Amino acid sequence: MENAATAPAGLNFEPSTEINIIKKELDNFIDQEVKPLEQKYDQYLGEDGMYNRADENGKMTPEFQEIRNTIRKKSAEAGYLSMSMPEDLGGGGMGDLAYSIVFEHLHNRNPDGFHRMMMPGDSEGMGGPVAPQPDNLTDYQKEKWVKPSIDGELTNGMGLTEPDHGSDPTWMDSTAEKDGDEWVINGTKCFSTMAPIADFWVIHARTSGEDGDVRGISSFFVDRDNLGIEVGKYQRYMGDPLSHQAFVHLDDCRVPKENMIGEEGRGLLDQLKNFGGARVYIAAHCVGRSQWMFDQCVEYAESRKTFGEPIGTNQFVQGMLADLRADIEQTRWLYRHAAWQADNGEVPRWEISAAKLRGAQLWNKAADVAIQVHGGTGVMSSLPFEREYREARMSRIVEGTDEIQKRTIAREFLDLD
Ligand SMILES: Cc1cc2nc3c(=O)[nH]c(=O)nc-3n(C[C@H](O)[C@H](O)[C@H](O)COP(=O)(O)OP(=O)(O)OC[C@H]3O[C@@H](n4cnc5c(N)ncnc54)[C@H](O)[C@@H]3O)c2cc1C
CATH class of the missing domain: 1.10.540.10 (Acyl-CoA dehydrogenase/oxidase, N-terminal domain)
Known part of the structure; x- marks a missing residue:
């Protein structure tokens, strides 16, 4: 050994x-x-x-x-x-x-x-x-x-998801057609984060190919003051009064050819490389948020007394915390391993998905445990745990749902073609 x-x-x-x-x-x-x-x-x-x-x-x-x-x-x-x-x-x-x-x-x-x-x-x-x-x-x-x-001077949005296509962005309906030195983009995007205050977007639209082809989707910078782009209805999630997301409508939106990112037809393909990194960061973010809640729980379990004893003396409470502690550590090493692989030139597809899957589940669990350990105080808005409970839920959807992560993991070991 x-x-x-x-x-x-x-x-x-x-x-x-x-x-x-x-x-x-x-x-x-x-x-x-x-x-x-x-x-x-x-x-x-x-x-x-x-x-x-x-x-x-x-x-x-x-x-x-x-x-x-x-x-x-x-x-x-x-x-x-x-x-x-x-x-x-x-x-x-x-x-x-x-x-x-x-x-x-x-x-x-x-x-x-x-x-x-x-x-x-x-x-x-x-x-x-x-x-x-x-x-x-x-x-x-x-x-x-x-x-x-x-430099922190501009804020951007990203337009990939559409009302009819989320997990399957390669089936997108948005199109961009060439007209002289310009591209004319048409389509509707939704859930575009920061859209209410974005200065510009990276918009993905099909320039060639068929439904399901990742090739043929191009990416463009589109400024907010372009007359062909309009921010539509704001979207709020899980009780958050601040709308971070919105619909974005592109109606004969003309952009000069200089706004195309990279090669024609390779925009989404190139972008997908970055989504891997984003998933690792989401997992790391989830671990940080969960660790903070865990530490709050430990402090509370040592100080809050019932029946004359700190609640941490109860095995049921210890069990919740012990499980959470193990889950945090497990997810921490999953994301660090995937990140290390990526740094070393590998393409750790399923490992990144595993980290993102477990990270999102961890954050949800940690918020639930934090509420349970804090009892009635846990659900009151004077503490951040009920906000965590609500906010954590979107992490199981964004940047690929749990099921899409599982699909990526399963494709690693199933050879069914
Ligand atoms: C807070 C938030 C911020 C976001 N920000 C942005 C953004 O800035 N820009 C952007 O473009 N998008 C953004 N999105 C969109 C996000 O990427 C999509 O919501 C996500 O990809 C899921 O797509 P959908 O909502 O259309 O669900 P759908 O794809 O319709 O999925 C519905 C259900 O079916 C399941 N499902 C679908 N296909 C399969 C399959 N093949 N196998 C198994 N299960 C399947 C899904 O897991 C899910 O449970 C954001 C979303 C949220 C919630």
């Missing part, structure tokens, strides 16, 4: 000294730059916080957008906003393993806080500007859309 000294270095997914320094610096940044804003604008925190962030239509208020912009710009200056983006684009060029460990750490704190706006992922689609690979971008595109996003 190998001992620790001879085990291959690649099997150690613990944070390196460098990552631990980044985590410490991130904590300092939050203490110095984010917490003072939380103290100044505490009307946006706690049980009424989300209500105060939205206007009567569910759109983020200009006042809260201002706070968001401030945090994003400071985070960009300090190098956090774009840590995972390629260096050629002005990002930090961090690998998947390092980034996801830092991302887990970011989310291992009270979820009501403003820290969530520091890095992409808070209801704006993991992966920030759904970063196209630098090789697929022209200098013009880098300067006009990507760099300002990395």
Whole structure:
């Protein structure tokens, strides 16, 4: 049997000294730059916080957008906003393993806080500007859309899902047809995150091929002020008063050929490579959120007494916490292993799906356990657990449902053709 000294270095997914320094610096940044804003604008925190962030239509208020912009710009200056983006684009060029460990750490704190706006992922689609690979971008595109996003100056949406096609985006109905030096896009997108306040979108539309072909779907930058694009009805989820999603209608939307990302017909194909990374980050995010709730539960189990004893002395309570502790650790190693594989040039499709599947299930379970351990207080909105319970649910849908992750996993071992 190998001992620790001879085990291959690649099997150690613990944070390196460098990552631990980044985590410490991130904590300092939050203490110095984010917490003072939380103290100044505490009307946006706690049980009424989300209500105060939205206007009567569910759109983020200009006042809260201002706070968001401030945090994003400071985070960009300090190098956090774009840590995972390629260096050629002005990002930090961090690998998947390092980034996801830092991302887990970011989310291992009270979820009501403003820290969530520091890095992409808070209801704006993991992966920030759904970063196209630098090789697929022209200098013009880098300067006009990507760099300002990395600097925290622009917010983007992504339009892939349609009312009739979600899990099956290669069956999309949106089309783009060439007309001289322009492309004319038609179609409707839904659930487009950040659409109510987006400055531009990455829109996917079919330019050739048949239903089911991933080839033939192209991607375009579309500005908000384009007369052919219109943000439709806002969409709210699970009791959140803030609408992060909306329908987006494209009606003879004309964009110059310079707006096409990468090669014609390869837009979605190239983009799918990024969705893998996004799924790893979602899993890391879920672990961070779950770890924070677990720690709150432990504290409560030690201090809350019933029948004259701390509730943690009961085996039923211990059992809930022990199970959750094991699940957190299991998911942590699933996502770290998948991230490490990706960093080492592998394409760990099923491992990424397994991490995302378990991550989403973990976050839901952790919120449920947190409520149960805290009893009546757990369901009251004075604590964040009921908000976690609601918010966690969407993680089993977004970036591929549980069933789509299972489909990817099953395809790894079933050879039925
Ligand atoms: C909060 C949130 C944010 C989002 N942000 C964006 C965004 O910014 N941009 C964007 O383009 N989209 C976004 N989406 C859309 C998201 O990607 C889709 O909702 C998701 O892919 C599922 O598609 P659907 O909702 O159409 O469900 P459907 O595809 O209709 O699925 C319905 C049910 O059928 C199951 N199912 C479908 N096909 C299969 C199959 N082959 N095998 C087994 N089960 C199957 C699904 O698992 C699900 O249970 C967002 C969604 C949410 C909830």
